[in-house]
Amino acid sequence: MTVPTPFWVVIPAAGIGQRMQADRPKQYLPLKGRALIEHTLDCFLGHPDLCGLMVCLADQDAWWEQLPCAADGRIQRCRGGRERADSVLNGLQALQQQGARANDWVLVHDAARPNLLRSDLDKLLQHLAADPVGGLLAVPVRDTLKQVGTDGRVQSTPDRSRFWQAYTPQMFRLGDLQQALSSALAAGVSITDEASAIEWAGKRPRLVEGRADNIKVTRPEDLEWLARH
Numbered sequence: 001m002t003v004p005t006p007f008w009v010v011i012p013a014a015g016i017g018q019r020m021q022a023d024r025p026k027q028y029l030p031l032k033g034r035a036l037i038e039h040t041l042d043c044f045l046g047h048p049d050l051c052g053l054m055v056c057l058a059d060q061d062a063w064w065e066q067l068p069c070a071a072d073g074r075i076q077r078c079r080g081g082r083e084r085a086d087s088v089l090n091g092l093q094a095l096q097q098q099g100a101r102a103n104d105w106v107l108v109h110d111a112a113r114p115n116l117l118r119s120d121l122d123k124l125l126q127h128l129a130a131d132p133v134g135g136l137l138a139v140p141v142r143d144t145l146k147q148v149g150t151d152g153r154v155q156s157t158p159d160r161s162r163f164w165q166a167y168t169p170q171m172f173r174l175g176d177l178q179q180a181l182s183s184a185l186a187a188g189v190s191i192t193d194e195a196s197a198i199e200w201a202g203k204r205p206r207l208v209e210g211r212a213d214n215i216k217v218t219r220p221e222d223l224e225w226l227a228r229h
């Protein structure tokens with residue numbers, strides 16, 4: 001018996017996909033006949049506990065309006081920002097205008113991760129529903145890690161048993177995340193995921209083990225892999 005856990009979603013989708021070297025932002029590249037972002041949104045739109053979904057788009061985005069989901073009343077949009085963290089902060093502020101409250105759960109999920117399964121989404125919600133901090137889907141590192149020296153050669157081999165890869169969704173209370181992101185960005189801290197802002201605020205997010213195939217499409221081979229599976 002799963003306990004209902006109402007949640008809001010922010011989808012940062014204002015990137016340009018530089019590393020993909022494609023003819024359009026990677027969130028709009030085709031995957032199995034649909035745009036990558038449409039796959040990403042599907043996982044949330046069907047969830048009974050979804051309160052609202054905010055997509056953060058670049059000012060010059062000319063692709064979103066061409067998608068069928070652009071007409072879906074369940075999806076709101078807001079302006080993205082210079083960095084991913086700025087987009088997320090804009091998304092949080094836009095959710096507040098939609099009625100989201102400081103104590104509400106917000107899940108932040110990369111538009112570039114189209115392979116999130118409902119089972120992982122529900123696992124995250126159930127594991128964190130009563131957590132005092134929140135947390136994220138993550139995967140224990142499977143390969144041996146190498147720290148690289150300034151000369152490009154191996155510097156050291158850290159103990160990989162202590163390392164996990166951070167994925168998304170990342171789940172925090174709206175007010176906590178908004179405060180942490182605002183403060184960290186104002187302090188000039190480099191924030192590459194929501195958890196790092198929460199950590200900078202002195203809290204310790206929980207890691208919830210998820211599927212390793214909830215990959216972020218970053219380089220061409222990532223999309224090629226998804227197209228084959």
Ligand SMILES: Nc1ccn([C@@H]2O[C@H](COP(=O)(O)OP(=O)(O)OP(=O)(O)O)[C@@H](O)[C@H]2O)c(=O)n1
Nearest residue numbers: 012013014015016017018019082083084111112
């Ligand atoms: N200013 C930005 C930068 C990134 N993103 C989003 O954050 C997610 C993860 O970022 P990343 O994989 O780095 O996407 P890009 O920034 O587009 O990729 P690149 O760094 O290769 O340009 C993506 O869904 C991207 O659209 C965003 O909303 N706003």
Ligand SMILES: C[C@](O)(CO)[C@H](O)COP(=O)(O)O
Nearest residue numbers: 084110166167168192193216
């Ligand atoms: C948020 C994230 O997906 C967690 O691994 C990652 O930090 C995003 O990094 P990017 O360079 O913005 O893709």
